[in-house]
Amino acid sequence: MTSRTRTAAAPPIDIDLEAALAMLAEPAPAALGPSALIAVGLADAYAELPSPLGSIFVAWNARGVSWVDRAIDREAFEARFAAQIGRPLHRARAVPPWLARAIGARLAGDRRAKVKLDLRGRTEFETAVLTKALEIPRGEVRPYGWIAAEIGRPRAVRAVGTALAHNPVPLVVPCHRVVRSDGTIGQYSLGGPAAKRTVLAAEGLDPIAMEAGARAGIRFLGSDTTHIVCLPTCHNAKRITARHRVPFRSLAAATGAGFRACRDCRPASGGVAVAA
Amino acid sequence: MDPDTALAARLAADLDAAFEPLVAAHRDRLYSIALRLLGDSRDAEEVAQDALVRAHRAMAGYDAERIRALRLRPWLAAIVVNLSRNRRRRRDDLRPPLQLEPLLETGLDPGGPSPAMGPHDRAARRETIRALAAALLSLPPGPRAAVILRHVDGLSVAETAAALDRPEGTVKAQVSRGLARLRLHLSEDPDLGPSRRELTA
Numbered sequence: 001m002t003s004r005t006r007t008a009a010a011p012p013i014d015i016d017l018e019a020a021l022a023m024l025a026e027p028a029p030a031a032l033g034p035s036a037l038i039a040v041g042l043a044d045a046y047a048e049l050p051s052p053l054g055s056i057f058v059a060w061n062a063r064g065v066s067w068v069d070r071a072i073d074r075e076a077f078e079a080r081f082a083a084q085i086g087r088p089l090h091r092a093r094a095v096p097p098w099l100a101r102a103i104g105a106r107l108a109g110d111r112r113a114k115v116k117l118d119l120r121g122r123t124e125f126e127t128a129v130l131t132k133a134l135e136i137p138r139g140e141v142r143p144y145g146w147i148a149a150e151i152g153r154p155r156a157v158r159a160v161g162t163a164l165a166h167n168p169v170p171l172v173v174p175c176h177r178v179v180r181s182d183g184t185i186g187q188y189s190l191g192g193p194a195a196k197r198t199v200l201a202a203e204g205l206d207p208i209a210m211e212a213g214a215r216a217g218i219r220f221l222g223s224d225t226t227h228i229v230c231l232p233t234c235h236n237a238k239r240i241t242a243r244h245r246v247p248f249r250s251l252a253a254a255t256g257a258g259f260r261a262c263r264d265c266r267p268a269s270g271g272v273a274v275a276a
Numbered sequence: 277m278d279p280d281t282a283l284a285a286r287l288a289a290d291l292d293a294a295f296e297p298l299v300a301a302h303r304d305r306l307y308s309i310a311l312r313l314l315g316d317s318r319d320a321e322e323v324a325q326d327a328l329v330r331a332h333r334a335m336a337g338y339d340a341e342r343i344r345a346l347r348l349r350p351w352l353a354a355i356v357v358n359l360s361r362n363r364r365r366r367r368d369d370l371r372p373p374l375q376l377e378p379l380l381e382t383g384l385d386p387g388g389p390s391p392a393m394g395p396h397d398r399a400a401r402r403e404t405i406r407a408l409a410a411a412l413l414s415l416p417p418g419p420r421a422a423v424i425l426r427h428v429d430g431l432s433v434a435e436t437a438a439a440l441d442r443p444e445g446t447v448k449a450q451v452s453r454g455l456a457r458l459r460l461h462l463s464e465d466p467d468l469g470p471s472r473r474e475l476t477a
């Protein structure tokens with residue numbers, strides 16, 4: 001056998017180079033198909049990511065983050081995704097670094113950090129609500145009515161609440177920073193008011209003090225040196241020292257006293273539907 | 277009806293709904309073409325994925341008539357060949373391919389060795405594939421692409437010509453020149469054992 005091979009002086013009969021070339025076809029790696037579908041937004045990948053609420057699940061595709069949930073386990077997350085989004089879902093080993101960094105920067109309060117969102121399936125109104133919520137700085141809250149006024153639908157306060165309750169990407173879109181117009185904490189899709197307090201506290205807000213102020217009827221805070229009036233959690237309001245801090249139950253009372261509205265938190269938008 | 281004609285009609289009717297079947301039908305061959313053009317499995321995976329994404333993007337901009345008229349096999353092959361040609365390995369890869377948990381599907385390897393094969397045959401087959409793949413990479417780009425599309429992927433001369441945007445006569449000449457060079461190269465492969473006679477004979 002060996003000697004025959006060695007001595008073979010290549011007689012010119014054409015055997016099967018062509019057939020042998022066909023053996024060079026290889027099955028694609030298993031991830032290729034799913035990755036291609038994820039890359040055109042027809043499927044999603046998901047992985048776990050740490051958050052102030054513990055480990056959360058994040059789903060994404062090339063269009064952006066599509067679903068964030070605090071499910072008890074993978075099966076529960078997959079079931080919820082199937083019911084709500086319905087696209088094929090594939091488990092990834094980890095959230096890719098570029099996305100983890102962007103989400104991390106967002107959770108850390110960097111509002112310039114761009115996180116692409118896949119909000120397909122949301123109505124124009126819901127998209128406007130979620131996009132507006134992205135503007136609320138870390139450590140601050142705004143009333144539902146503030147969002148409604150800011151997007152030009154001042155009477156749609158309840159609809160804003162509903163849209164935020166159905167936020168597909170909580171934490172990334174900080175719906176936890178939207179509270180009831182009377183200053184109480186309101187509902188939260190990722191585990192109710194307790195979870196909402198946890199996230200707000202992790203962001204440097206004191207939810208107990210905030211709710212105590214609300215119970216005392218304080219809706220706005222002004223400074224008697226600048227004569228500017230803010231929503232109570234506005235970063236400008238936090239800088240007012242105790243002896244210059246002037247609480248107001250209504251914006252009308254503040255403007256009546258000669259205060260003008262803060263341009264950062266725009267309290268006029270939050271002054272809707274306040275029963276002082 | 278040719279399955280690709282039916283698939284093109286489905287894509288024309290609903291691109292997103294029919295795209296998954298297109299991926300399922302073409303991913304193996306697109307990967308194989310890229311793998312044999314480039315010689316690196318990770319590059320091939322990225323190129324094949326990129327080709328599918330570009331195909332989707334292109335079709336999203338076509339009207340239904342144009343999609344229905346697509347000859348998917350050569351059209352997709354052309355995208356892979358072009359991407360492979362422009363491929364430069366990125367030194368600083370910010371977006372490595374997504375690592376999915378193994379394995380979502382474990383389909384049988386259709387081109388793999390049959391279970392009836394003994395270990396000796398399997399080793400010989402592996403050696404043949406290795407030697408052929410190496411020989412292909414030694415070919416100049418023109419003949420290499422022509423031989424791969426014609427004989428690894430199994431396109432007709434006309435389809436190969438369409439995919440490479442070359443006249444059929446050129447493709448025929450490149451294929452036969454490529455095969456001749458492969459034989460020459462294989463006859464010089466020091467590691468190629470018993471299968472050499474069959475391939476270079």
